[in-house]
Amino acid sequence: MLFNTGGSPGGAPLVSQDTTLRGIMSETILALDGVSKTFNGKPAVRDVSFSVERGQITGFLGPNGAGKTTSLRMSLGILTPDRGTVSLFGGPPRPAALDRVGFLPEERGIYRKMKVIDVIVFFARLKGVAPAEARRRGLQMLEEFGLAEVAESKVKTLSKGMAQKVQIISTLVHEPEFIILDEPFSGLDPVNQNALEQVVRRQAEAGRTVLFSTHVMEHAERLCDKIVLIAKGRKAFDGTVAEALGQVPRRVTLEIVSDHDLSRVLAGKGEVHRETRGEHEVWIVDLGPGVDAQDILKACVDADVKLTRFEPVRAHLHDAFVHLVGREAAAPEAETV
Numbered sequence: 001m002l003f004n005t006g007g008s009p010g011g012a013p014l015v016s017q018d019t020t021l022r023g024i025m026s027e028t029i030l031a032l033d034g035v036s037k038t039f040n041g042k043p044a045v046r047d048v049s050f051s052v053e054r055g056q057i058t059g060f061l062g063p064n065g066a067g068k069t070t071s072l073r074m075s076l077g078i079l080t081p082d083r084g085t086v087s088l089f090g091g092p093p094r095p096a097a098l099d100r101v102g103f104l105p106e107e108r109g110i111y112r113k114m115k116v117i118d119v120i121v122f123f124a125r126l127k128g129v130a131p132a133e134a135r136r137r138g139l140q141m142l143e144e145f146g147l148a149e150v151a152e153s154k155v156k157t158l159s160k161g162m163a164q165k166v167q168i169i170s171t172l173v174h175e176p177e178f179i180i181l182d183e184p185f186s187g188l189d190p191v192n193q194n195a196l197e198q199v200v201r202r203q204a205e206a207g208r209t210v211l212f213s214t215h216v217m218e219h220a221e222r223l224c225d226k227i228v229l230i231a232k233g234r235k236a237f238d239g240t241v242a243e244a245l246g247q248v249p250r251r252v253t254l255e256i257v258s259d260h261d262l263s264r265v266l267a268g269k270g271e272v273h274r275e276t277r278g279e280h281e282v283w284i285v286d287l288g289p290g291v292d293a294q295d296i297l298k299a300c301v302d303a304d305v306k307l308t309r310f311e312p313v314r315a316h317l318h319d320a321f322v323h324l325v326g327r328e329a330a331a332p333e334a335e336t337v
């Protein structure tokens with residue numbers, strides 16, 4: 001097992017180990033209502049509302065500069081909104097509520113001169129875990145993260161990825177009910193990104209609630225019960241991954257060797273584009289309402305068209321994001337100025 005999924009703090013019953021039930025039993029852990037924040041006259045977050053439900057994994061997605069970190073900081077009371085309200089565990093984000101949260105900030109920094117295990121124990125103790133228990137959990141988690149041999153090493157001797165894992169352990173060691181991770185995958189190599197995805201899944205399976213921000217859609221596509229898309233400070237979408245993908249026109253790509261004109265065959269099936277790639281003619285169909293890929297295949301077979309490729313194209317979350325906010329707003333902030 002990669003990570004300890006033990007009981008919830010204070011012995012409270014875990015909500016559910018079942019993904020389906022997780023969806024049904026709804027209790028709002030965090031709610032932002034009409035929240036806005038401006039820095040030096042420049043709006044960073046504009047009238048954003050969304051909620052995070054207990055036991056779910058929620059992805060907070062958007063390009064660099066979209067307003068994710070600012071929203072997370074407001075969620076935790078680190079920043080005060082100019083307008084709107086934040087409710088954490090049913091009230092303002094006060095210290096007692098924050099003890100139930102594990103937060104991995106975007107700006108990472110741990111005490112370089114301390115030993116790894118001492119850093120983890122330090123963070124656990126800040127959240128009220130007894131010293132012996134903090135050490136026991138810290139050593140167990142280091143083992144599970146493949147870092148057992150560096151427990152007594154100084155932080156400054158670790159690679160960047162190892163240091164990030166130590167910081168993730170420090171975020172989780174007090175077994176918080178609600179885990180907020182700001183860009184947790186950045187700085188990790190693909191193997192460790194996969195390992196972190198497993199950690200997030202196991203936390204949710206243990207009944208914990210996870211909210212993480214990312215500009216890499218693939219993590220959210222694989223992990224999330226719900227996603228919130230934000231661009232240029234505004235919420236663009238809030239729903240399940242399937243609902244987001246449902247916003248993208250379904251597409252089929254056809255390839256033929258001849259210069260057969262498919263316009264008549266594909267008439268009424270959707271929006272059709274034609275491209276020449278080498279000696280192949282490629283026809284791309286954005287399927288119209290009520291048309292599915294099989295209708296296109298049947299029309300080609302009936303018209304005796306010799307296909308060299310027939311490919312229903314699977315949409316990805318990035319396509320949905322671009323479709324919802326436009327290519328310019330989907331780009332990182334620096335690319336749009």
Ligand SMILES: Nc1ncnc2c1ncn2[C@@H]1O[C@H](COP(=O)(O)OP(=O)(O)OP(=O)(O)O)[C@@H](O)[C@H]1O
Pocket residue numbers: 039040043044062063064065066067068069070071106183215333
């Ligand atoms: N303390 C601050 N002072 C001034 N401007 C800020 C401050 N914090 C954020 N901003 C600005 O607010 C906007 C949103 O930034 P934010 O960090 O919330 O975005 P983000 O989606 O988290 O992106 P990134 O992943 O790059 O941090 C940006 O234009 C940023 O420069």
